[in-house]
Amino acid sequence: MMDTYANPWAYRAQWAYLLIIVGALMAPVFYTIYISFNEHGFGAQIYDFTWDWYVVLFRNQQIIDSLSWTAYLGAATILTAVPMGLIAAKYYKRTRHKVVFVTLMLSPLFVPADILGSALLVYFKNLNRAFEWLGDSLGVTWFYGWFELGFFTALVGLILWTVPYAFVVILITMSRYRVQQTEAARSCGATAWQAFWQIEFPQIRVGVFSASAFVFILSFNEYTRTSLLKGGFDTFTTVLISHMFNTGMSGDSYAMGGLVSVISMAVIGAVLVYTLAKAERLEREARAKAEPVAA
Amino acid sequence: MSQNADNAVEVIDLSKNYGPVAALKEVSFSIESGKYFVLLGPSGGGKTTLLRLIGGFIKPSAGTVLLHGRDVTDLAPNERPTSMVFQSYALFPHMSVAKNVGYGLKLRRMRKAELDERVEEMLAMVGLEGYGARMPHELSGGQQQRVQLARSLVLQSDVLLLDEPLAALDAKLRKDMCLELKRIQEKVGITFIHVTHNQEEAMTVADRIAIVAGGELVEQGAPRDVYERPVRRFTADFIGENNLFDGRVTKTGGNAATVDLDFATVQALNGNGLAAGQAVALSIRSELLGLLTPADAENGGLQTIPAEYLEEVYLGLTTSHLVRLPNGQEIMVRTLSNGEAAATFEPGQTVTVGWKTEAARLHPD
């Protein structure tokens, strides 16, 4: 009979497998970052380290503008999608129709990005036309252009895309929470808001932070929906991709790619470190307190 | 509206519908201040619904809730002078035991020194001295319920609501906690309303028991009255080990009634002014029945019916004898195991079951 412990190769193979998978997935990303620091760009024989491509990038007003639009969109998506995910998770805990509710909540994930994006595009165009027609018939114009493509429509696309993720991430951290805890707090004299803020929220804080980071990355990296719905302005990703299509890869495209990867990894890394540190602290506290009480 | 401030709780025509389900149907009753009141009944009867209506966790479809004469029907739980102990999962898992117990006091902005003192006092009262620094998940089920109790009691609310507080505990622990609940209630002197479907638990703690079933308050009274003198057929069936016979009153006179049980005719006390011709149920607790020798049956002045002996079940303190009546109904006769009535019966033997006239009760419904 084989003894796993006596056979170091089985164990090593597991690690090798893991490293190969991660390596295969991440190698192109790291290679992009590597090239972005080469003065001579992709395919050159010699490698001379430089920050120049990044300097070029940050001197480009179009890039700076797109970065700020990206940041606004990301912030607005966090501020709407995360509370919506939280409310959905709270509702899920209470409802009796869990399967139906989850299916509805996750349905935006089942629709391909380009279908959802173009469907929304058509929807907004029609809404816009309807509102203009309504405005003309009523002789009022203040709601003209509410649904013209722009920040708001791009935001709606991103919310639809990110709410399911926020919902699931928060729901996972809600496992310890029970409705009785809120009721107990209420019966101790807490208002509905106090019960939420002091009893429910501390238990799901990690979930809310992770969901925020997740939502930010999703909105930051989103191309299809945003490019269909954004209207006039550009986000970082749409600039990067149109750049690639129109002029091909150049030194600054690699720098842009590098920037996207670094920001994404930094956000995810920060969340991971925070969550792990928090988990470890909780466990340490629990162990300290579990020491027998002196009689 | 009869508003009596001596009543800690008064509910008037309280109803609750969940869609087409009527969980509670126009229930009215009142609870005297300082009493240990138990809501007892079968599962799905509406006990929790009633308790949560009193606590304000759900809104009634109709009716009024008064606490010390004040109408609180439209107030949220935190605005009512009640606090609640839940069956389980109600401790705040991210707070230590001391923080859990002090939570309500902290909301009232009590000074820290006084708060700590009160929390310690309460933990001592529930037998958890020195457990303040623990987290809820480091406690046993029984200890967790004690913490919940302390968290509610420390607020000195007028009314404490307990929904199956002991249901998650094992039988032995439940018994101990019952006695302790009773002791604590007597000590603090506030009104307790305790929901359970466990009869023994109810008998142990209650000053008064209300039977709740089918969304109605069937009957209420002191534990002894409910046990020994149930008025409604449902109560007789639910409490104790009662044998029920269906019959019809054939004759009344004085305070006696003659009841035709089809296979026998017996006499019973007519406490509820029944008239001849009325359908009734006759109930007798199994320990008030006896298996008679022919001699006893002749001269005892007892009510008797014939039966066929089936089997005996030895239960330690008592022995149960299963017998079959001529109409096919099987009933239980319970005797003390040690008595000299060591007369043994063979399965299939014809026996006579007898009882004192006043042991039987008639239920018109």
Ligand SMILES: Nc1ncnc2c1ncn2[C@@H]1O[C@H](COP(=O)(O)OP(=O)(O)OP(=O)(O)O)[C@@H](O)[C@H]1O
């Ligand atoms: N949220 C709800 N939605 C729909 N029906 C409900 C709801 N809560 C309770 N009911 C129904 O109301 C009736 C009374 O329920 P309740 O919980 O008050 O019973 P109970 O006496 O406490 O029972 P148990 O001993 O099982 O706890 C039941 O038929 C139940 O199915």
Ligand SMILES: [Mg+2]
């Ligand atoms: Mg219940």
